[in-house]
Amino acid sequence: MNYPVWELYYFNSGTLVAIIAVFHVFISHFAVGGGIFLWLTDLKSVREGNISLRQYVRKHVWFFLLLTMVFGGVTGVGIWFIIALSSPWATSLLIHTFVFAWAIEWVFFIVEIVSLLIYHYKFETLSDKNRLRIAFIYAASAWLSLFVINGIITFMLTPGQWLRTHSFWDGFFNPTNLPGLVFRTAICIMFAGLFGFVTAVFEKEDKLRQEFLRYCVKWLYIPLPFLIISGLWYFYSIPENARLTNFMLNKQTANAVNVFITASVILYLLSLILVFRASKLLHRIAVFILLLVGLLWMAGFEYMREYARKPYVIYGYMYSPSIMVADEKKLNKEGFLKNAKWTTIREVTEENKLIAGRELFNLQCLSCHTIKGVKNDIVEKTKGLTYLGVISQLYGQGKILDYMPKFIGNETEMKALATFIVSLHGDKETKLTEFKPKKEDIAIPPFDSQKDEYVLLAWSSLGEKCVTDSDKWFSFLYPGSSFQAILIKRGKKPEIISEGVEIHYEVQKGYENPSMHSDFWKYSQSLKGKKIPENVGLTGKALKGVFEYDKDKKIFSAEGIPVLPYRDDGVFNPYPIFEIKAVEKATGKILQTTKFVAPVSTELKCFECHGGKPRWRGISGISDETAINILRVHDRNNGTKLLESALKGKPQMCQKCHEDFIVKSEGVKGHNSFSASMHGWHANYIPWKDERACNLCHPNDAKGNTRCNRDIHAKLGIGCTQCHGKLDEHASSILLSQQGTRTSKLLLRNLKPETLISEITQRKSWIQQPDCLNCHVGFQKPKENVKAFNKWTIDVSELYRNKKDNTGKIPCIACHSSPHATYPSFNEYGKNRDNIQPIQYQRTPMPISSEMKCEVCHRVKMQGNYHHANMIRAFRNKKALPQ
Structure with a gap:
């Protein structure tokens, strides 16, 4: 940020550095190893009196001089030129920190040049003893150059104690100096043999050619064990976090590793051809293929080394966009542009937002990304993300996948950068109008309190059954609501009827054919492992039964x-009505009839970040475009092939890998639960922590198409976070239960819950939830500002939907209704839609038997708090009742 930016949008500067550096490093390692090769091969020719071998050395030194001194020298200058343009601050730091090391390296380099020129031009006139001395001087000075440069290069990856002391010696003799030196020395010797093939294959005499080739193959294989041992030493000398981040999370590193391993196998196997007799042509073809493979091998290694220090150019000290780690807090507080030296914009306004975004892109992104360019194209990388999606990406950048630096700057600058990135797509944001529910009146079933003998209570066990509705691509919540009911025979001592009756259910007209509107049945074989008949659920039940x-x-x-x-x-309408009838088995007589809502939602606002729009008539569901974008992100981040599988007609259930109690899936061992993965990942990216974050995935938005949170609590202003915690708190409580898996630690480390993580009680999703009595202590009115978060039920039996009254016979949910829809409920699809049974039996929308209406079941007034404490009292919130 303290130097001008080299504005290259198609070929970014990092790509140019890589191209030049790979060629230079390939040749420079040969320059070091080749010097040792010349000295020892010449020594061998003198000791053995082998004139042919000496002539081979004579030919090789001319090729060696041209390649290393000319091509190597030019690319060396090219590297200095390109890194000074690409990363001037880091280059300046390396020069100033290691100025004497560079001076010494140049002394060694001059000695290399002089000794090599003498060795070449005086080869025939020098005595054997003096010629070998010159060859040794060259080999020693070349290796000493490597020694110096290796110390500086490894410093960039592992500065070690230098971060604290800024001592030259701590920086130079850093943790990877010695393993890096051994590894590179082995590379140099290997490359000496590799380039030795070039001279050998042009030997005209077959016998000598074969002899020279076999000799060079030894140079290739002798350093192999040193390469392997020092390579592992090198790898495990890298900081653990760098290994995890860049060798497990960064998929680009995986590509470099694959190139390195593949090239290694080909290099060593193909070189065996040169051991056996073959034609000159075959030998020459093999050699030049080996040189190309060797170049790819070097590229794989150098890319791994470069990736290993991401997101830094100097690990732990300077980020790759040349921003000092020590300046991060200041820049986030004061603003990045205000402190950047080479920008004309100091403050983002509505008028300059796009230009400011471009400046921020140049200063923070351009060192790694291009715009419609050859590598890390920002347009391709953000394809499928909306403006909010880009904001979320910038907010979460560097937290989990921390091979990328975090965005540095204030919130206004983040929005400006997002505006610029989105403008590159030329796409307009999907504008959705506020959904207006269509109100429908419900005919309340009759009930005669004097004559009717039975009370039939029925409910959905979930306040809202959610369905993914993207079954062509993936699913994590399939169609399948659960209903429960009890039949009570009225009397002074009511009786719960369990025998001699049947409870029938039937959905209201128009909802009988869900397969007309969903692909679940088409893909049920892939999703659930069995073909399910249309309009039938997993249990074999249909919409009437x-x-x-x-x-x-x-x-x-x-x-x-x-x-x-x-x-x-x-x-x-996410609130279809079911009619329920209690029928006497023996006679077929209808004992009682009622109705209840079966809430079901397909409102997941994935499109808000991942693009597209709602699938079903633009109202609800996950569209093809949104689902494809989600699978692309999952595949890119996790190395899966879910999109490829879906395109072949084999979509997958997310819980195939991720354990989930709600769908009875055990998942794959070592994977986080589905809830932990979803909440943990998104908590790191979604910039909001309040109900806005909840509403992106859950159907609670007051302007959405479901408006699930519709009970008396919502009417009184009690939102999601007061029971479940804010997003970081909610995610932390679930992640803590994952037994310290690697991914749970990654997801946890950057969360900042308002409640300290050390004070958050872990819980298992769907099994442990907030308890009603956390707030309603002793069934009394809650105290001011009380929260249910962080105090969980012990197990499933303690969940509200499974608890029963003091008698152990009446489920709490039977009288108070489903979670998030407890009586009285305020449903915008019809004011009494969720209150049918209390209105049917007692003419009020309040909980069954509230307001001392015990006669609903008992036929007479009762005096005691029979079912639970504090029940014989007036309803507290009558003013909030539906009008």
């Missing part, structure tokens, strides 16, 4: 009902 009696829970239950919010007449 009979409850089963659950002897353990002592309630009637109907699970896996495949209801969706799409009606055949084109109306979207």
